[in-house]
Amino acid sequence: MRKYFGTDGVRGRVGEFPMTPDFAMKLGWAAGQVLGAGGVKEVLIGKDTRASGYMLESALEAGFSAAGVNVALVGPLPTPGIAYLTSTFRADVGVVISASHNPFDDNGIKIFAQGGHKLTDKQEQDIERWLQVALEGGMTCVSSDKLGKARRIDDAAGRYTEYCKANLPGHLSLNGLKIVVDSANGAAYKVAPAVYRELGAELISIHASPNGLNINEHCGATSMESLRDAVVEHQADLGIALDGDADRLMMVDHTGSVVDGDELLYLLAKDAKASGYTGGVVGTQMTNLGLEQALEALDIPFLRAKVGDRYVMEQLKATGWRLGGEGSGHLLSLDHASTGDAIIASLRVLTCLLQQGTVLFDGKQGMQKLPQTLINVRFKAEEGVDPLEASQVQGVLSEVEAELCQNGRVLLRKSGTEPLIRVMVEALDANQARQCAERIASVLGG
Structure with a gap:
């Protein structure tokens, strides 16, 4: 049983255990013992826009350094961006400081292993064993000549932007589409508008002015009212809502109706089936029964995992399937990203719509959600x-x-x-x- 890791890392109220500088330092040290064993390694650390991110970033840096692990700091960047860069930089560990969709006074620490994949239960249990040693006063420090060094990566956002853009096929463009993007005053406040604008969309960007305290505040994927209003007001083709760390996607069609993760997953699965995909779809215990029934009508197998995208990922790995997700907007398309990525998921939806010559309102037809x-x-x-x-x-x-x-x-x-x-x-x-x-x-x- 894990004591500190939940379904998505360690999370809590800032200033209260476990979201304290002391705990973060010891967690970094413990993770360094488990994931950095066997010589000098490197960890990539990113964060969202919460004011507390600076404090926790410094504490984690100290803990990893004491364990002899080098640290690369990338600043504010979406969780899936950290997963991607962890892989491309060949880092041994990736860390995201974020409480995802929670208010600003919460924060969390998520850890990725090599390749940008979420930790297994066993890896988290191993880290917790070392963490308990540190919490009981057993934290040590390598000799001065073996301390980890720290550096900043200045072009991280640009690299991730180009990676996202590559997920819209080269023969397609967003020219002629008017899109409203709600970045939740979060980690994607620069990257997301840049991606859609550089792909040709006429863009209206809202909630892209973080001040450290307004992340997810009446905006983003957990509060859709302002996006719905903006889509209708600007007569946009659709709206895209991300959460604070940009791993959740919700959308709004041109009528102002919300299209949630279950409906988006149906749209992606239907398109994949038409393109020759022979696998199934993994949802969770909370997935709407309407999705299961709609997939059955298309002869697409469906399985339910425990709640949490990590468990969806486990089922996908076990079955060899490529599509899964949650109604909350965590969508996994393993042919395009190693983890849930809201920007890439939105580009996959846009690809389906453009290739079919249809709109989001029509694309979701065929699935009837149950109340x-x-x-x-x-x-x-x-x-x-x-x-x-x-x-x-x-x-x-x-x-x-x-x-x-x-x-x-x-x-x-x-x-x-x-x-x-x-x-x-x-x-x-x-x-x-x-x-x-x-x-x-x-x-x-x-």
């Missing part, structure tokens, strides 16, 4: 007691599942970060989904 209700129920954690196993809960769960039959779905899962049980119900009718979710939540909360 979904999600309720978070707080519970009192007691050792040896699982509230999901209570007879009352199991009783009402059986009743609801019998009522929904094949026309809906129930998912109960515990939060990995706080004492909450997430109650999710899908049904053909929105009122039925809400009423069933409330019935289950009332028993859990009782």
Whole structure:
């Protein structure tokens, strides 16, 4: 079991354990022990636009240096950009300082292994063992002649921009498209507008003025209102929303309707199937049943993984399939990127639309999302007691599942970060989904 790593690195409120300078330094040292073993190595460190990124960057740099690992600093850059550069620079480790879609007063530390791939559970467990040594006062320092050195990479953003642009086929252009891009005042605030503009789009850029405190604030992939308004106001062809570290993608069609990750994944899978793709698609436990049904109609296999794009990736590796994602906008297209990349995913969607001569509104047709209700129920954690196993809960769960039959779905899962049980119900009718979710939540909360 991992104590500090969640589904996407270590995360928390800045200034509170574990998001403190001391912890970050010791985490860097521990990661250096595991991933930098066997001689002088190099780690690439990037961040989003949070004010706390400077503090954590310095602490991580000190920890890696003490472990004898060289450090290359790239500044603000999307998480997938760090994954890409970790591979192209042949670095042994890549680190992103970001809390993704969370508010500015949270932060996190994500670590990539060689090749830009997320760490395995075993690697994280190994790091935690060394981290525990450091937290208990056992952190050491290599001799002065073996300390890691630090350098800055000035052209990182330009390199990543060109890499993204290469994902639109050379015979295509965005000329004639009016696109609104919401960068969430985050890590892609320079890169994303540059990519679409240099590919020929008429661009309206919003939320691209970070001040260290406004990342994800009423903007980006988790707050779509301003993008919807801007698309309608400017009569744009579509809108693109990224989150704070640009690994989530949500879009808006020309009518102002939001197109989420499940719908975008359907569009990509449908196009891949038409182009000869014979593999399947991996979603998660939260993937809308409508996507599963739509893929079944296209004779495309579908599997569900645990929530979190790392688990989607594990299933893709196990099956050899190339497409997967989450409704929240984490999309994996392994023929084009080693991790979830919102900018590249958007270019894949645009490629599909341009080649088919259609618009986003039409491209998503063929999938009918089922209404979904999600309720978070707080519970009192007691050792040896699982509230999901209570007879009352199991009783009402059986009743609801019998009522929904094949026309809906129930998912109960515990939060990995706080004492909450997430109650999710899908049904053909929105009122039925809400009423069933409330019935289950009332028993859990009782």
